[in-house]
Amino acid sequence: MTLTEIFLTFAKIGITGFGGGMAIVALTERICVREKEWITAEEFLHGLAFGQILGPFSLNVCTFTGHHLRGIRGGIIAAIGFILPSFLLMSLLSWIYFAYHKLPRLQAALMGTNPVIIGLILVVAIDMGRKQIKGPNGILLALAAFGATVFLKLNAAWVLLAAAAWSLGVSVYHRRHT
């Protein structure tokens, strides 16, 4: 795995990463887990869990995957590759905005991409769920996390920390009883 390949792959993800955090994560999963098989599904999800607790998780997942491939340098190159296209585009649009006080009419493009991105996230969630959700315990935990986020509007980082505490409790319980 060359650093150039890491850079180019994450730059491509950066260019097509419309729709915010989880859309980018779903795109990264398709490319790094399914297409290139750079990282296993479990490792990727662990990275996502850490990444969600630590803020901007789309970037964090890229850093994590890059580090997995080529250590510190791989992680930094992946992060730069991912942010660079957005940064250049954003600089250009900021310049246009402050010079001419105009916002580009891109809203219409989002009307096309948003439904497709929801489809992408759904496919990734289903593929992940089939592999990772086993037994009534797993189903309950997945539903609880979903409900806490959608209906109770809880912060994802808190939901994950609570799930981690629960999971730790279950692990300790199983140890004592086997």
Next chain:
Amino acid sequence: MPALLTLAWIYFRIGLIFVGGGYVLIPLLNHIMVEQYRWLTLRQFLDGLALSQLTPGPLAMLATFTGFRAGGFLGGLVATVFIFIPCVVLMLIIGRNYHRLKNIDLIRTTLDGLLPAVVGLVAAAAWNLGASSLTGVKEFIILGIGFAVFKWTRVSPMIVILGAGLMGLLIN
């Protein structure tokens, strides 16, 4: 130069707080940029927020916009680099220790037990995005086509997303 150093310090601190969860970013940036330093008007801040939602990449690219206003291209660069330094460093530290930690039995079972919750969060993101953007039958049809393409074909997701964006521009 001192102005750039000030910018670096401001965004680095935002990056540190941001690490606790991305949701504080917007109110925090608004407070610092609009109320404290008065680099932007509220209107400009909101336009910048709209821009970062329209463009690819994380919402935190708002840092580029606000930094650009405060110090031009270099200001945007400094803001972007420094807001992301804390989380990149922390993720690298986690990545470095990940395999060692995973060999500890209790940590591995805890991490694996956590995965269904992560999947639940991914599904929740689809739900939330759908609640705000699936407004009519047309959107549901596009969603269905997208789902089928991603599920049963090997077409690159990037091409599908860019194609959908172009279609959106042409139709609307």
